[in-house]
Amino acid sequence: MIEEVERPVGAKAWEIVVAWIEERILDGRLVRGSTLPAEREFAAQLGVSRAAVREAVRTLQANGVLRSSVGAGAAGGTMVMGQPHVALTRMLRMHVALANFPARDVTQVRVVLERLSSSLASVHADHEARGRMRDALEAMDDDALSRAEFNRYDTDFHVAIARGAGNTLAADLTVAIRESMRQPIMWGFDEADGEQWAALRGQLRSQHHAIMAAIDAKSADEAADLVEQHIWSAYEAMPRLHL
């Protein structure tokens, strides 16, 4: 099953293992449910240490590509779907925090993805998905919420729309990007004084209600336009984001 591998000059041992696995995923020799060789055998065949195999496997676990079976050792596990959005979310939010992606660029991408999600959700969201949107919407109407709690339900509303759209890649990217903006948006909320906060909160609530009404009416284009206006007006209301 395992062939000899050429070792590119300068490549680290764990990178060789990652490249070996990736190549076989891309050409279809490894599919969901495939099992990797046992760690010792795998290491011997690739001519690397068991530690290198372990590091490669950890990396691909962290990326949601591999999952180890209980008790099977680091490498002797099963290749499964995992949870790509968890890994994507982690990666994107760290890169946003490191300012590798400016907030304005992130917001532009949010707009096109959430336009897509909300128009698909208008058409495809079932009763249960609409229920999750409405729960988040109604929770946000409570004046007793802290700003952090408000931000959590705000995130939940956008995530519920994305998940209701039925496009898993659009949903995963939307969730990852919305999550990556959670902390910067919180800073935006925190810099508002009491009066500004009441105004911002009121604006966000009424925009969310209008988006929900458009989705309920299956007005896909209207939902997309309202989401776009909502995201940009929230961005404009939080100068801290513009840095």
Add this chain to the structure above:
Amino acid sequence: MIEEVERPVGAKAWEIVVAWIEERILDGRLVRGSTLPAEREFAAQLGVSRAAVREAVRTLQANGVLRSSVGAGAAGGTMVMGQPHVALTRMLRMHVALANFPARDVTQVRVVLERLSSSLASVHADHEARGRMRDALEAMDDDALSRAEFNRYDTDFHVAIARGAGNTLAADLTVAIRESMRQPIMWGFDEADGEQWAALRGQLRSQHHAIMAAIDAKSADEAADLVEQHIWSAYEAMPRLHL
């Protein structure tokens, strides 16, 4: 500098290290250029093994979040910008290959991202960026190209537009998604017979020329519409992608 950490029940040692680093990136205590503690000290403070520190650092290197300084050991490195697009590309193309994201969903997301990229590129692309687009465009006009070479220049053209748009997140996602489709598109090319291939190749060339002309004319909306038609018609022409 390092505090004691609570160890969540069931968390693996390397995950604790990743969580520790991520938390400090998200709240701004670690920024680009920050240096992590030396491996031995870091491991002792977090109450984990040096191997756990190494695994965590490798994982974050693979995600483009950390880069080790030469000779500084695995953990005693510098936190830098890295190359988020390399890590994103790798992650997305493996998940697409594992069919965690159906080709139709991927194509819908491609369309909204490339609409954004091409309209931004119409306005923002400088002389050099337009030159890279034109190089790929002209290379595709050579009838002597193999289908794999044609596919490579086709990818290059879309990547050049994305990079010319000036939105780094849109560009990175566009590149990652286009790269993730390289193999499925190649399968689509390969199933065409000689006559079908000549027709498909001609269609892709003329669409690319029209997109380039719209970008050169700074007609942002037209460029976006042409890109959308191009991506969907290529998708329709390759039934293999619809699985």
